[in-house]
Structures are given as structure tokens and as C-alpha cells.
Amino acid sequence: MLKVSYYPGCSLHGTAKEYDQSVRSVSRALGIDLEEVEDWSCCGASSAHSTNFKLSIALPARDLITAEKKAQDVMVPCAACFNRFKTAEHHLCHDPALKAEIEEIVGGRYQGSVAIRNPIDIIVSDIGLEALSAKVVKKLAGLKPVSYYGCLLLRPPEVCHFDDAENPVLLDRILTTLGAEARPWSFKTDCCGGSLTISKTAIVTKMVDKLMKMAREAGANCLVTACPICTANLDMRASAGAGLPVFYFTELAALAMGQEGTEGWFKLHQTDPRPLLKELKLL
Amino acid sequence: MKSFLQEVNEKINGVPVQRCYHCRKCTAGCPMTQAMEHNPNRVIKMIQMGRREAVLNSATIWLCVSCETCITRCPNEVDIARMMDVLRQMAIETGVGAKEKNILKFHEAFLANIRRGGRINEPSLMVEYKLKSGDLFSDMAMGLDMFMKGKLSLISPRTKDMESVRRIFEKTRQS
Numbered sequence: 187m188l189k190v191s192y193y194p195g196c197s198l199h200g201t202a203k204e205y206d207q208s209v210r211s212v213s214r215a216l217g218i219d220l221e222e223v224e225d226w227s228c229c230g231a232s233s234a235h236s237t238n239f240k241l242s243i244a245l246p247a248r249d250l251i252t253a254e255k256k257a258q259d260v261m262v263p264c265a266a267c268f269n270r271f272k273t274a275e276h277h278l279c280h281d282p283a284l285k286a287e288i289e290e291i292v293g294g295r296y297q298g299s300v301a302i303r304n305p306i307d308i309i310v311s312d313i314g315l316e317a318l319s320a321k322v323v324k325k326l327a328g329l330k331p332v333s334y335y336g337c338l339l340l341r342p343p344e345v346c347h348f349d350d351a352e353n354p355v356l357l358d359r360i361l362t363t364l365g366a367e368a369r370p371w372s373f374k375t376d377c378c379g380g381s382l383t384i385s386k387t388a389i390v391t392k393m394v395d396k397l398m399k400m401a402r403e404a405g406a407n408c409l410v411t412a413c414p415i416c417t418a419n420l421d422m423r424a425s426a427g428a429g430l431p432v433f434y435f436t437e438l439a440a441l442a443m444g445q446e447g448t449e450g451w452f453k454l455h456q457t458d459p460r461p462l463l464k465e466l467k468l469l
Numbered sequence: 470m471k472s473f474l475q476e477v478n479e480k481i482n483g484v485p486v487q488r489c490y491h492c493r494k495c496t497a498g499c500p501m502t503q504a505m506e507h508n509p510n511r512v513i514k515m516i517q518m519g520r521r522e523a524v525l526n527s528a529t530i531w532l533c534v535s536c537e538t539c540i541t542r543c544p545n546e547v548d549i550a551r552m553m554d555v556l557r558q559m560a561i562e563t564g565v566g567a568k569e570k571n572i573l574k575f576h577e578a579f580l581a582n583i584r585r586g587g588r589i590n591e592p593s594l595m596v597e598y599k600l601k602s603g604d605l606f607s608d609m610a611m612g613l614d615m616f617m618k619g620k621l622s623l624i625s626p627r628t629k630d631m632e633s634v635r636r637i638f639e640k641t642r643q644s
Contacts, residue, residue, distance in 0.1 A: 196588045196589035196590075196591075196625075197589075197591075199588070199622065199625050199626060200589070200590070200591040200620075200621065200622050200625055201591055201615065201620055201621065203620070203622070225628055225629050225630055226588075226628065227583070227587040227588060227628040227633075227634050228583045228587065228588045228589050230580070230583065231579065231589075232534075232535055232576070233575070233576035233577075233579035233580050234580065235535065235554055236535070236554055236557050236576055237557060237558060237561060237573070237576050237577075237580070238558065238580075238641055238643060239554065239555075239558065240641040241580075241637065241638070241641040244637045244640075244641055245583070245637060248633060248634070248637060281482075290640075291636070291637055291640040291641060292633070292637060293633065293636065337534075337535075337536040337537055337538070338537075340541075341536065341537035341538065341540070341541045342537050342540045342541050342548075342550075343541060351541050352541075375538075376500060377500040377501075377534055377536035377538065379500065379501075379534055380534070381534050381535065382532070382534055382572065384575055384595075384598060384608075385569070385571040385572045385574070385575040385598075385602075386504075386532070386569070386571070386572065387607065387608075389501075389503075389504045389532075392503070393500060422611060453618065454618050454619070454620050456611075456614075456615075
């Protein structure tokens with residue numbers, strides 16, 4: 187059993203509840219024991235760093251200091267929270283004056299002692315693809331996803347320290363292990379405009395449509411992400427008829443592992459993925 | 470008096486922007502140039518030329534989505550994404566305000582929501598943003614659809630120790 191702290195973040199308690207539930211379900215099956223960070227607060231996301239630098243470090247610092255009370259890695263499934271945590275860690279470890287000031291603001295000492303991890307990393311590095319493969323009971327044959335990593339898991343690389351910033355492959359490997367035919371494409375790390383999805387919808391729709399068009403050209407029948415903001419944005423903002431189904435990678439892992447409850451998650455999607463999955467006899 | 474360039478560099482607190490040799494890799498990879506009136510490289514040039522008002526009063530600095538592609542690819546490690554954060558903060562602090570008003574209003578609604586509950590409650594964030602922006606009717610059908618599907622949680626768990634959250638907001642408040 188691998189014990190890790192778990193920081194769901196706000197989205198996973200709301201519009202991304204299927205990500206939360208599928209992460210928990212897949213973790214349980216893979217022997218990852220999740221212990222929620224006690225009384226966590228929001229990381230501040232784009233809105234904090236866009237308008238107030240110190241706030242953008244202090245908010246995640248509060249959660250990191252709490253997480254440090256348990257000597258275990260912290261899993262952060264939301265790419266945006268992951269990025270804010272890694273950014274706070276980066277600044278706190280490289281700027282002693284700022285660290286002192288933030289500690290005073292938050293009222294606690296930051297040691298830098300726990301590793302901030304996303305679930306792709308934990309599954310590939312700690313559990314291993316062989317162990318994942320051993321749990322697959324229903325190969326996702328016929329499913330042709332493109333992996334969409336987006337921005338916040340990867341950039342900047344000296345902060346995120348995850349996969350290859352220009353050509354990441356770990357999500358593709360997970361999908362291949364699940365029996366899906368991950369399609370190569372050139373838009374794995376292109377931004378979908380998620381942070382402006384509410385305030386500048388027209389611009390964002392253009393960005394999402396382009397990604398959908400390129401996914402289709404790559405021969406994909408769906409997109410797979412590890413980010414609630416990308417997922418909400420891709421799933422909701424495509425022009426009528428342009429969208430493909432969008433999955434969290436953990437939903438597909440649960441499906442391939444024959445877990446219960448997957449259909450309840452798929453029902454929540456804006457672009458209903460069930461017709462595709464039924465056509466492929468996966469549901 | 471400090472030049473605009475000096476001020477920006479101090480706030481970035483990293484590689485000075487004049488290390489840019491204008492290769493424009495930032496601009497070639499920027500997903501938002503299509504919507505910006507000045508591309509990222511041009512913003513650097515404008516800072517070097519001291520065009521404070523034009524920069525702080527541009528839509529560009531608000532349209533930057535912080536995808537961090539520019540800093541990832543910059544051969545001189547100029548942190549343009551951080552520079553955009555700094556410029557936004559300077560626009561707020563100096564009273565220039567935001568050329569893209571709704572983007573700032575969204576950020577304000579978002580932070581107010583955290584300040585109130587420690588965590589974001591998405592439906593109340595949307596209501597607050599709509600009241601602030603006056604953009605009342607967009608996404609109504611989608612919101613209703615999400616509600617019917619059970620995707621929106623009107624009540625979501627909050628942080629219990631709100632004192633510590635409020636303290637963070639108090640102590641990081643910008644004059």
C-alpha cells in the first residue's frame with residue numbers, strides 16, 4: 187500500500203467531481219491510499235497570481251505547510267493546483283527572504299519536505315505500467331484518444347519537473363497500457379485558453395475548435411486530459427458539432443479495470459461519450 | 470525616479486528583460502497573439518522604450534493566459550509570463566485599471582469567493598461574476614443543464630479555519 191496525501195482542490199468538489207471519484211476509485215484499485223489534506227483551502231489559481239504575487243504564494247503555502255505534518259508525498263490531480271503548488275515550492279526554496287515573509291503571513295514553517303506529485307506521475311513511477319496492465323480486464327479497443335496535457339502540468343519545466351515539456355509521453359503510455367490506440371498529434375501541449383473561458387468566451391471557442399479539428403485530423407475519436415479546467419473548457423466551449431468526447435484519464439482507467447460507476451461519470455459530460463463507448467462495445 | 474524598465478525588472482526579481490535579444494520565439498509560440506494588440510516581444514520593446522501608459526493600459530497584459538510557453542522556450546530565460554503578472558499588478562496598483570474589465574472582474578470575484586469560504590463554490594462564483602460584469606445571460610442554458618445533471622453543487626464544503634485564510638488576505642493586501 188502506498189500512502190499519499192490528497193489535495194483535491196475546489197474543482198474536484200464541484201464540476202470535476204467525476205475526476206475526483208475516478209481518481210479515488212483507480213487509486214484504491216492500484217493500492218494507493220489517499221489521505222485528504224486536512225482543512226485545505228484554495229490554491230488561488232490564475233486569479234491570485236494574475237493580481238497579487240504574495241497571495242499566490244501564501245495560499246498554496248498554507249496547504250503545503252499542513253501537508254508537511256504527514257511525511258508523505260501529496261497527490262494533486264488538478265493541473266492548475268499542481269502548477270500553483272510547484273510554483274510556490276519553487277519560490278519558497280529559491281528565495282529565503284520571500285520564504286520568511288510568507289511564513290510570517292501564513293503562521294507556520296515551510297520545510298520543503300513533501301514531494302508534490304500529479305497522479306500520472308504516481309501511477310507511472312510508483313505503481314508502474316506493468317501493475318496497471320495487470321488490472322486491465324477490458325482493453326479499450328477501438329478507442330483512439332489524443333493525449334491532451336495542456337500547459338500547467340508541464341510548464342515551466344524547471345518548476346514542474348514532469349515529463350518532457352515539448353513532447354510529453356506518459357499519458358500516452360497509460361492510455362496504451364489500457365488498450366487504447368493513442369494517436370500521435372502535435373497539439374499535446376497547446377493551450378486551450380481555459381483561464382479565460384468565462385470572461386473571453388469567443389476567443390476561447392476558437393482555440394478549442396482548433397484543437398478539436400486537429401484531434402480529428404490525427405484520427406482521434408476522443409481527447410484525454412488530466413486537468414479539470416482543460417476538460418471543462420474543451421467539453422463545453424467547442425462550437426456546435428465540432429466537439430469530440432473528452433475524458434479524464436482516470437475515468438478510462440476505471441473503465442478498463444472494469445470498475446463500477448463509470449457510466450454515472452460519463453452522464454455528467456457535456457458531450458455525451460456514451461454513444462461512442464457503446465458503439466465500441468465498451469459500455 | 471526609476472525608469473519603467475527598472476521597475477518592471479525589480480518586480481520580476483529574476484532575469485532582467487533587457488537580456489531579450491528579440492528572437493521572437495515567445496511570440497511565435499504564444500497562443501494569444503491572435504487576440505493581442507501588442508505581441509509579447511513588442512511588450513518587451515515597449516518596456517525598454519519606457520512606454521508605461523501604453524503597456525499598462527493594453528488589453529494584451531490581461532489576455533495573456535499564463536500558459537508559460539514563452540518562458541519555456543525563451544533562450545535567455547526571460548520570464549515573460551511573470552512579466553505579464555507584474556504588469557497586471559502594476560496596472561491595478563497605479564490605478565490604471567484593466568483594459569479588459571471583465572477579466573479583472575472575474576479574478577476579483579474568484580478571490581472574493583476564496584476569502585469568503587476558503588474554497589471556490591462554483592455556482593456562487595458565477596453569480597458574483599455575473600453581478601460584477603453585468604454579463605447576466607451568457608451560459609445560462611449551460612448552467613441549467615449542468616445543474617440538472619447534478620454537476621453543480623450549490624453547497625460545497627468550506628475551509629473550517631477561516632481565520633487563517635482571512636489573515637493571509639489581510640497580510641497580502643496591496644495598498
